[in-house]
Amino acid sequence: MKKKSWMLLLTLVLVIGTVLAGCGSANETTTTEPGTTTETGTTEGTATEPAADANLAADQTLHLNLSAEPPTLDPAQAQDSQANTALRFMYEGLATIDADGNPAPGAAEKWDISEDGLTYTFNMRQGATWSNxxxxxxxxxxxxxxxxxxxxxxxxPVYAYQLYYIKGAEEFNTGKTKDFSTVGVKAVDENTLEVTLTNPTPYFLGLTSFYTFYPVHQATVEGNEAWAADASTMVTNGPFTLTTWTTGSEMGWTKNEKYWDAANIKLTNVTASIVNSGATETASYQGGEIDYAGAPTGEIPTDQIQPLSQQFADEFKLTDIASTYYYEFNTKEKPFNNVKIRKAFAMAIDRQSLIDNVTKAGQTPAYGFVPTSIAGLNNQSFRDEHPDSEYFKEDAAQAKTMLEEGMKEEGYTTLPPITLLYNTSENHQKLALAVADMWKTNLGVEIETKNEEWSVFLESRKTGNFQIARAGWSADYNDPMTYMDMFVSGGGNNNTGYADPAYDALIDGAYKGGNDPEKRMQDMAAAEKMLIQDNMVIMPVYYYTQASLTKPYLKGVTTDFSGAINFTRAYLEQQ
Incomplete structure (x- = not known):
């Protein structure tokens, strides 16, 4: 590969190793130049250097709230923002993401990347141990x-496809080969891991910090099928160990003294209540019971955003993040097997009115899937290069006509009963009711709204037990691919039933397009057009902002561009 092409692509693609929880939400890093060795130090770094011990509070216990219980603490099975927050305390990948959004040494203390960008050789950190x-x-x-x-x-595992960048991984996962030795991951010895990719992937290094890439302790996993369901049976390699887990009530972590960077971990304990009420969470913050409130771990009720931003001007933060709120259609379920009916529903709502009157957090109306902060070519936003306004327009009259045409094609005189599904949340409920009211007003359609607890809701979407369902997606890395590869045929996070060989071909072309960044972006733009303008598989609503409250004495918390939060290097100053 020409070095010039690599440097162009490296300039374009900035990566993080988390999400949301990509990840589905309940409520940037750069890579090294090929052929170089990276050894950037022994500590991850924080947004603010830890204060001198004299300024630290005597009690270094961080108090949080989780708006939903993580459905699993098995890194292979995780798929949401709640699990992402919890797992960050407990595990560490080959690389971590530092406060500036760059990959930094984690379980690997250094790495080499071959000239062709295909082979990564990771040297494991000497002295790094599991919690046992x-x-x-x-x-x-x-x-x-x-x-x-x-x-x-x-x-x-729904996120198995994130490993498809590795040579032979897709073939092994889909059963085309049963021999794992054909997959491009090999322990050369106990201290050296060699990874071979199918195509050059400049953001691969950042991906190694994502939870699907975390290591697990083999003896623990093989010895107990329920190892990830009990705090006492988990052996982890991160800054904290899970010591308390009362289902539906509380989770607690304690500093892992065996962690290789324990000297730079100031918190001794983290406790998290599990309360699915934004009003209760906000009241707890106001009463001094928790030190942080709001997204991504919890939520602030929409009607409290403005007064709280005034009351706690120095503690309130509202930021744009790389995340999209949308509704997904089950394209296999009537009446949404008809594209005209799907388009009618998408055209029949007023997104700006929803933002102004319901969500009230300055979000941006969405007509595409890729958020405005995701990188495209030449340091431009992908969204700026490919405006989502071209995909469809809000038009109640045209939506009504489109609905009538779709109903005629399906032989309907009236639509069958329709249910809009969302996970339990005051804010999701408010939006669902407002959207349903718009559909009734503009389309004459009665909609039932239904809520489910987070883990049940995820299962309903995964099994296709829905007609329309609320969804949110946060970037796993700063590239449009983290959105577009979701909807390939049979994809682990594709709950819609959508399958189109033409779409798959565009995504495959973008995967292999490392030598031609311009064509790669064009392929993903064409795929997004196919997803929304042509087929309306999903109904975009808005690009997220993130509202949060942080006590002034809580320092060292970092949040990346996707909205994922890291408390591991946080500390509490004296009040």
């Missing part, structure tokens, strides 16, 4: 990645 004292080795990553890809893993 066992050394963290290259074999731990091989075992974890094989488990995430294995067709025999039950339930099937």
């Amino acid at each position: 004292g066992d050394p963290v080795t290259a074999n731990d990553f091989v075992f974890a990645w094989e488990r995430a890809l294995s067709p025999e893993t039950v339930p099937a």
Whole structure:
């Protein structure tokens, strides 16, 4: 590969190793130049250097609230923002993401990247151990990645496709080969991990900080099928260990003294209540019971955003993030098997009115899937280069006509009963009711709204037990691919039933397009047009902002461009 092409693509693609929880939400890094060695130090760094010990509070216990209980703490099975927050306390990937959004050494203390960008050689950190004292080795990553890809893993990990960048990973995951030795991941020895990719992927290094890439302790996993459901049976390699887990009530973490960077971990304990009420969470913050409130761990009620921003002017923060709020259609369920009916529903709402009167957090109306902060070419936003305003327009009269045409095609005189599904949340409920009212006013359609608890809701979407469902997606890395590859045929996070070989071909072309960044972006823009303008598989609503409250004595908290939060290097100053 020409070095010039690599440098152009490296300039374009800034990556993070988390999400949302991509990840689905309940409520940037750069890579190194090919052919170089990276060893950027032994600590991850924080937004603010830890204060001198004299300024630290005597009690270094951080108090939080989670608006939903993580459905799992198994990194291979995780798929949401709540699990992402919890797992960050407990695990560490080969790389971590520092406060500036750059990949930094984690479980690997350095790495080499071959000239062609296909082979990564990671040197494991000497002295890094599991919480039980066992050394963290290259074999731990091989075992974890094989488990995430294995067709025999039950339930099937929805994020297995994030490992498809590795040579042979897709073939092994889909059962085309049963020999894991054909997959491009190998423990050369206990201290050296070699990873071979199918195509040059400049953001791969950042992906190694994502939870699907975390190692797991083999003896623990193989010895107990329920190992990830009990705090007492988890062996982890991160800054904290889970010590308390009372289902539906509380979770608690304690500093892991065996963590390689324990000297730079100031918090001794983290406690998180599990309360699915934004009003209760906000009241707890006002009463001094928790130190942080709001997204992504919880939520601030929409009707309190303005007064709280005034009352706590120095503690309130509202930021744009790389995340999209949308409704997804089950294209296999009537009446949404008809594209004209799907388009009618998307055209029949007033997004700006919803933002002004319901969500009230300065979001941007969305007509596409890729948010405004995701990078495109030449340091431009992908969204600026490919305006979503071209995909469709809000037009109640045209929507009514479109609905009538779709009903005629399906032989309907009236639509069958329709239910809009959302996960339990005051804010989701308010929006669902407002959207349903717009559909009734503009289309004459009665909609039932239904809420489900987070884990049940995720299962309903995964199994296709819905007609329309609320969804949110946060970037796993700063590239349009983190959005567009969701909807390939049979994709682990594709709940819509949509399958189109033409769409798959565009995504495949973008995967392989490392030598031609311009064509790569064009392929993803064409895929987004197909997803929304042509087929309206999903109904975009808005691009997120994130509202939060942070006590002035809580320092060192970092939030990346996707909205994912990291408390591991936080600390509490004296009040």
